[in-house]
Amino acid sequence: MPEAEIVLRLDRISKRFGALKANDAVSLTLRRGEVVALLGENGAGKTTLMNVLFGHYLADAGTIEVFGQPLAPGNPRAALAAGVGMVHQHFALAGNLTVLENIRLGTERLWARGVGAAREKVERLSRDFGLSVHPDARVGRLSVGERQRVEILKALYRDARILILDEPTAVLTPQEAEALFATLRRATGLGLSVIFISHKLHEVMAIADRCVVLRHGRVVGAVDTHATDRGALAALMVGGELSLPRAEARAAGAVLMRVDGVSTPDRGAVPGLKAVTLDLRAGQITGLAGVSGNGQAALAEIIGGLARPASGRLTLRDRPVRDWSPGIALAQGIARIPEDRHHQGTIGDFDLTENAVLETYRSRFSRRGWMNWRAARRFAEAIIKGYDVRCPGPETRIRLLSGGNMQKLILGRALAGGSIREAPEIILANQPVRGLDVGAIAYVQSQLIAARDRGTAVLLISEDLDEIMGLSDIIHVMSQGRLSPGFARGTMTAPELGLWMAGQKFESAHAA
Amino acid sequence: MRLEPVANPSTARRLGLPALAIAATMVVAMGLALLAGASPLATLGQIAVGALGSKLAILETLNRATPLIFTGLAVAVAFRAKLWNIGAEAQLYAGAIVTVLLGTGALGGPLVLPVSALVAMLAGAALLLGPVLLKTRLGVDEVVTTLLLNFIMLLFVSYLLEGPMKDPMGMGWPKSQALIPEARLPRIVDGLRLHWGFALAILAAIGVWVIQTRTALGFEIRAVGQSPEAARFAGMPVNAVLVKTALLSGGLAALAGWSEVAGLKGLLSQDLSPGFGYTGIIVAMLALLHPLGVVVTAVFVAGIFVGSDAMSRAAGVPTYIADMLTAVALLCMVLAILLTKVRVVRG
Structure with a gap:
């Protein structure tokens, strides 16, 4: 199988906060139609890396390329304009507006013409990607899973071709998570590329093609999910190379x-x-x-x-x-x-x-x-x-x-x-x-x-x-x-x- | 444009911005005078003279500041715990009703004043107890309950003054009987209108300051206000602290009613308070919730009101300018406080 084109390349990104190396020469590539899981414990540097990609932090070193073009550092709009969309763990939706209004919010004027075109586009996207949600429903009344679909639609509406999901299943029931995975499989089939941030091993095994493991800000492993198993991933995630205090055995009391x-x-x-x-x-x-x-x-x-x-x-x-x-x-x-x-x-x-x-x-x-x-x-x-x-x-x-x-x-x-x-x-x-x-x-x-x-x-x-x-x-x-x-x-x-x-x-x- | 927090605001920033806020208030005042067809500088001057220009004017300003100190303290105490007591107006009237009930012959002798003060405080505290229990038990928003109690209380006072508490000798006016002489607060200096309520208000401010800085309860109140989660984790009885805060706040607001009735008016009428409870919020916010600062800002706000009255008579600018000025001062101050903590960044 020929390798698909590389759509996103993070090259040796480093970011330090005081004495803490949040990212230490982290590299990651994402190909067209691929799901890459970014795996790591809390504090491993996953969020920092995404904040660098979205220009919220300036990296101390390293470069980012999106679709072969270098991305201007420190500009939050650059990544969006280049076709990278992100769905955060905590949704940024207005509960008193409808789905359609939320999707258009921030990109176009709500009272401008073109509502019909926007509705058509949203309906087409939700059909193509299996994201069933009614465009006129009030977001405040939707379930958490439906709200997440709105967030994904919002990114797709803005023509995102790379989708980043930050711990997307943390708030979902198992059934909702299964529906999300079905959507993601469909989306990658249509050429979308996905970065899936998680620390849940079984989900990573279920959905990702490749898996990049971060630990203490460094990439400690990049593996094909077909060629590994949960135990190996867990061991990678928690590592074993740091020399820290070890307690000697001792008799326990009452x-x-x-x-x-x-x-x-x-x-x-x-x-x-x-x-x-x-x-x-x-x-x-x-x-x-x-x-x-x-x-x-x-x-x-x-x-x-x-x-x-x-x-x-x-x-x-x-x-x-x-x-x-x-x-x-x-x-x-x-x-x-x-x-x-x-x-x-x-x-x-x-x-x-x-x-x-x-x-x-x-x-x-x-x-x-x-x-x-x-x-x-x-x-x-x-x-x-x-x-x-x-x-x-x-x-x-x-x-x-x-x-x-x-x-x-x-x-x-x-x-x-x-x-x-x-x-x-x-x-x-x-x-x-x-x-x-x-x-x-x-x-x-x-x-x-x-x-x-x-x-x-x-x-x-x-x-x-x-x-x-x-x-x-x-x-x-x-x-x-x-x-x-x-x-x-x-x-x-x-x-x-x-x-x-x-x-x-x-x-x-x-x-x- | 976005806001970015400033970690450690400089002294220049912390003092300069509030000064700028006061200057901005002056500019707006002059603009308003101009709109009313008067000379801007003369109008400002007349407000100042009217508030501070003579012994009488100063005493009048201090008299007007007295209930504002009490309501300002009530709000400052509650807001410090993030207990949003908007009901100082109702608690003030609760105190006033009790003062009249006890002071029109029900009690006699030298104990009338202290007893009526104490019972008034209890009444004010009791009035805030309902909203705070609804908040701690059921999560009902106290902003709504305390605010609505103000209207209920005003109607209740109106009912009392048309019914059971109406003065039979009052020629049909809706007012209560007058207090007996023992129930009145004496004047600090014979012949001048300033009464002991002002001195007590200052004592109350010092008392609140001591509670906040020196007692375990004060520490709890501040901790609960800053972070209920951390307070609870540290083992503080968060709900009990909120209830105690409410009792203190309601009691202080009731003292405003007590001192207005016993010190100044001598009876209860529907115009006892021209919104002292609400103005107390402005007083407390301008003082950044500091109890000693409340004394200063209460005198400042009282001065604007008293001075505007005098200016209005002389220059023909409507007295509403006082309301607008305090409102503008508050808005400018809130903005100044915000800008000491954050800076505006492009992009």
């Missing part, structure tokens, strides 16, 4: 917290927990691997006090938990490192002192309702010093700090404990190193190991298998809200864990 047969309801496309049972032991790091969106958030919310189980129960030091809230969890010695450090972990316009005492202002820094700001400031200074938080001083607004320094403050705050009881007994670390540079990663991980060595129970939730395998004494995998059995350190390989992450092992374990 069970501090037990999650006992806990289930939660599904939330849209995100599965709830399915009778999850998990023990957190003193002096042990329990790693929870899995692709995000498989129930980790629900489990973290339950352990952190933000939610209660719909069924099943939680026991803390052998006592069943009755009242449960973030405040109670803190007072019971559970420290949390949240997944979203910008929105959950800190308040951007508060200074470092205020952020340092966000959890303990009542228990440790006030008396009869009066704040002791002097003590709070001393506490913040101690964290800054003890955890090497690089900042001008405790009165700096925390939004001005880098992610790594922000995370160090959160870590210091968490390890100082939430109650009169000094150090925490349980640490819930949810994606603690996501988006950090390597130095900060090593620091945060070594602190978690040190906490374990002091006898703390650590639950480490991560998408990064390297991190999980390097740190955990025992590893569980989450998939579709189900929890795998615990595997002791060193008994599992990355491809084996990959199969559990993909959900295959659950089925075979079930069948057996």
